[in-house]
Amino acid sequence: MTATRNTALEAWMKEHGHTGRSLARALNTAFERLTGKPGKFDDRSVRDWKSGRVQWPNAATRKAFEDVSGLPATALGFVPRVRTPSTPAPPQEDPDVKRRSLVEGIAAVAAAAAAPGTAGPRRIGMTDVERLQGEFARVIASDHRHGGQRTIERRAVALADAALNLQNAGSATQRVRNNLYAAAAAFRSSAMWAAIDGRRFGDAIAHMREAQALAELSGDQAIKFRIWSHAGTLYRHMGRPADALAANDVARNLHITRRDPMFASLGLARQMAIHGVAQDRNALRRTFDQAQAAMDRAVPDAYRPVWLNAFYDQAELHSLALSAYLSVGDHATAEYHAYQCLAALRPYMRRSRAIATSRLAHALLAQGETEAATATAMQVPADAATQHARVSRMLQEFGAALRATAPGSPTVQTWTEHTATWRATA
Structure with missing residues (x-):
């Protein structure tokens, strides 16, 4: 059977600036962290994956790919081995199947924990x-x-x-x-x-x-950072900037931020968003520059946790700047960061795109561009508009501001009719 080229892996490598050698180095680092043994990947390994000669690497290699890319192996174009079926092959997996798969995974782990050993305690x-x-x-x-x-x-x-x-x-x-x-x-x-x-x-x-x-x-320093950084975000959304800064400072003072500039950059970026809530414009501008400089120092192919690789990049930095500048009422600068964010977002970041689009609509409306703002808000998908609490709230606030800005206008009527279709499909 002729091998099928792995175009998904090729596209991901191109998007992230990876050569065969740089990807092999990143995977070797991840593999050693996972197994305690040096990885032996090289240019030839990468060529085998891209050509389709190796369609489903072993479990440790797949996990190394997940850690480096932040994506499951199937999203990188790898195809699981299929036993010869006695029944027709199932259709391509959809989101509902993936959700069931996750539940089955939970059950498998729980069952493994509960199963008694046949000869003494089970070895974990x-x-x-x-x-x-x-x-x-x-x-x-x-x-x-x-x-x-x-x-x-x-x-x-x-x-x-x-x-x-x-x-x-x-x-x-x-x-x-x-x-x-x-x-x-x-x-x-x-x-x-x-x-x-x-x-x-x-x-x-x-x-x-x-x-x-x-x-x-x-x-684990990385997970400590994630939790305290999330705590800062939690307090920011609750309108408690002093507590938010204190929590985020715990994350920023962990030694992992000195070892890896990408962690330092994320800590600074979230601090910038907190400065926005605190109405500290000078600190906001300064912190954005510091976050950008730290990101620029980061090595692209360094090993990092799956959660960090999956979301923190130039788009997220601009997203946090967008939030911060909206908070201080600098709508023109917020609009700039919105466009930068949307241009850089990875395709699978559907939630982030809905949030950035909603914020862009607010920035445009605050500058008097009612028609452009409404057209932008209408680009938010119906499922995000009705099912994501943060997006729903932003769009409700947008509608209220639009009605206050242009009462009785055709634009308001257009928005009202559009939101009615959202409710009908919810």
Whole structure:
């Protein structure tokens, strides 16, 4: 059978500026962090993947790809091996199938934790950790598509519980136990983020406390950073800039920010958004420049966690600047950052695109461009407009501001009719 070229992997490499050598180096680093053994990938390995000669790498290689790219292996064009079927092959997987797959993954992990050993205590190893990490990558992907949903929050909590159940399921090395605590903390931090994104702040605080305790048990600097950085975002959305700065400072003072400029950049970018809420224009401008400089220093192919690779890039930096400048009422600058963000967003960032588009509509309306603002707001997909709490609120506020700016105008009528179609399809 003729091999089919992996055009998805080629496109991802081109988008991220990877040569065969740079991708191999990044994968070797990730592989060693996962297995404790040096990776042996080279140009030839990459050519085999791109040509389709190797369509489904082994589990450790796939996990290294997920850690480097922030995407599941299938999104990079790899095709699972299929046993000869006795029934017709199923159609291409859709989102509902993916959700069922995730639930089945939770059940598999929980069952593994509960199963008694046949000859003494069960041995828990890195294979169990890798299974959880694979589920974590799926939670991250689901969040970027849908964002803020209670289903994402519940899945993340269930997976955190599964990781903790494994602690009591048998014997394990300290390295494995630390990784299990880190996995549980990561899932709790995803539950926290889903609650923040859905504006369920009480739930987010409860998840935050659980995540912080688990992160301390793990000793994992990256997940500590994620949790405290999320805490800063939580307090920012709650309108508590002093608490937000204090929480974000905990993240920024972790030594991982000195080791990796990309973490330093994210900490600064979120600090910039907090300065916006605090109405500190001078600090806002200065912090954006610092965040950009740190990002420019970061090595493109360095090993980083899946959650960071999946979302933090130039588009997210502009998104946070957009939020900050809207907060201080500098709508022209906010508009600039909105266009920069939308131009740089990766295709799978559906939630982020809906948020940036809604913010752009606000920036345009505040400058008196009612027709352009309305046309922009109408580009937000119906599912995001009706099901994502943050987007829904921004569009409701947009409608109120539009009616106050141009009462009785044809533009208001157009907006009213458009939102009626959203409600009809909700």
